Amino acid sequence: GAVVSQHPSWVICKSGTSVKIECRSLDFQATTMFWYRQFPKQSLMLMATSNEGSKATYEQGVEKDKFLINHASLTLSTLTVTSAHPEDSSFYICSARPIAGGYNEQFFGPGTRLTVL
Amino acid sequence: GQQVMQIPQYQHVQEGEDFTTYCNSSTTLSNIQWYKQRPGGHPVFLIQLVKSGEVKKQKRLTFQFGEAKKNSSLHITATQTTDVGTYFCAGNSGNTPLVFGKGTRLSVIA
Numbered sequence: 001g002a003v004v005s006q007h008p009s010w011v012i013c014k015s016g017t018s019v020k021i022e023c024r025s026l027d028f029q030a031t032t033m034f035w036y037r038q039f040p041k042q043s044l045m046l047m048a049t050s051n052e053g054s055k056a057t058y059e060q061g062v063e064k065d066k067f068l069i070n071h072a073s074l075t076l077s078t079l080t081v082t083s084a085h086p087e088d089s090s091f092y093i094c095s096a097r098p099i100a101g102g103y104n105e106q107f108f109g110p111g112t113r114l115t116v117l
Numbered sequence: 118g119q120q121v122m123q124i125p126q127y128q129h130v131q132e133g134e135d136f137t138t139y140c141n142s143s144t145t146l147s148n149i150q151w152y153k154q155r156p157g158g159h160p161v162f163l164i165q166l167v168k169s170g171e172v173k174k175q176k177r178l179t180f181q182f183g184e185a186k187k188n189s190s191l192h193i194t195a196t197q198t199t200d201v202g203t204y205f206c207a208g209n210s211g212n213t214p215l216v217f218g219k220g221t222r223l224s225v226i227a
Contacts, residue, residue, distance in 0.1 A: 034214060043205065043219045044160065093159055105150075106215060111159045 003027055004096050006109035013084055014117055021079045021112045023094030029074035030096035034106065035067075038091040050077040074099070084116045119144050121208055123218030131226050136193040138221035140206035149182055149189045149208040150215065160205060163191075196225050 003026040013019050023033055031052045036044040048069050049057040056069035068080040077096075081088055091113050095106040120143040130136050140149065148167040152160035164173055166182035166189060173180045179192040189208075193200055203222045207215040 041222075044217045046214050046216070049214055105162065105165060107162065108152075108160045 002098065002107045004094065004107050004109040006094055006112050008112060009110060010113040010115075012115045012117065015085050016083055018080055018082045019084055019114060021081075021092055021094075021114075023077045023079070023096070023109050025075045025096040025098075025107070028096070028098045031074060031099055032097045033071060033077040034095045034097075035069060035077075035079050036093045036095070038093060038111075040091075044093060047079075081114065084114070086116045089114055089116045119208075119210065119213070119216050121206060121216045121218040123206055123221055125221055126219065127222050127224075129224045129226065130196050132198060133195050136196050136200070136223055138191050138204050138206075138223075140189045140191075140208075140218050142187045142208050142216075144187070144210055146186050146208040147210050149186075149206055151180060151189075151191055152205045152207060152217075153202050154205065154220070155202040158202075193223075196223070198225050198227055201225050 005024045005026055007022045011019055033050040035047045037047050038044050046059050047062045050069045050071040052071045052074050058064045066082055071077040091111050093108055093111040095108045097106050122141045124139050128136055148165055150165045151163040153163055154160045164180050169186050170184045171182040177194045181190045189206055203220040205217050205220045207217045209215050
């Protein structure tokens with residue numbers, strides 16, 4: 001149980017285009033999902049906290065107009081990287097916190113590797 | 118803000134040797150979690166510790182949470198090549214988002 005999927009698993013796009021990444025909790029409901037970014041050989045950096053039915057909470061230094069987050073249902077959150085540039089190339093990972101279950105437990109998706117040319 | 122420091126950054130061991138990674142928080146934690154990330158993969162949840170002084174074991178892995186709930190360790194006994202990966206600790210206070218340490222990359226030489 002507690003499976004989180006991400007789509008796509010990888011994407012290559014041209015500079016200036018927008019890319020949407022989906023994060024789904026497959027067998028549980030999550031009011032809270034988190035979006036992380038991980039550069040090569042570095043740790044996970046929290047970008048934003050996505051709350052179902054409300055606006056996302058962005059971490060300091062993360063542009064909310066560039067990284068649009070929508071959490072429209074208890075099983076789906078999306079991250080849209082708008083007007084992507086090469087410096088946005090990274091591994092984007094989402095995680096979901098079950099409504100019921102262990103306190104603060106998070107389950108991670110497999111990640112989306114974004115390459116911007 | 119809350120910071121989580123993890124050492125060492127890298128560790129190379131011979132197969133069969135033990136391995137330990139340490140995690141320290143600048144603030145008292147409600148809980149600490151450990152994750153393993155294989156090369157090219159995503160973090161996989163290993164365990165969560167919530168009680169002061171708690172010790173949990175998973176086969177060859179031993180996890181400890183300090184009495185002051187500000188530090189933690191992961192010890193692997195007799196490492197195997199399957200243990201290769203990066204081990205992250207992550208903690209938070211209350212309902213705040215998890216803050217991850219920088220991770221310890223373990224390589225095991227057969």
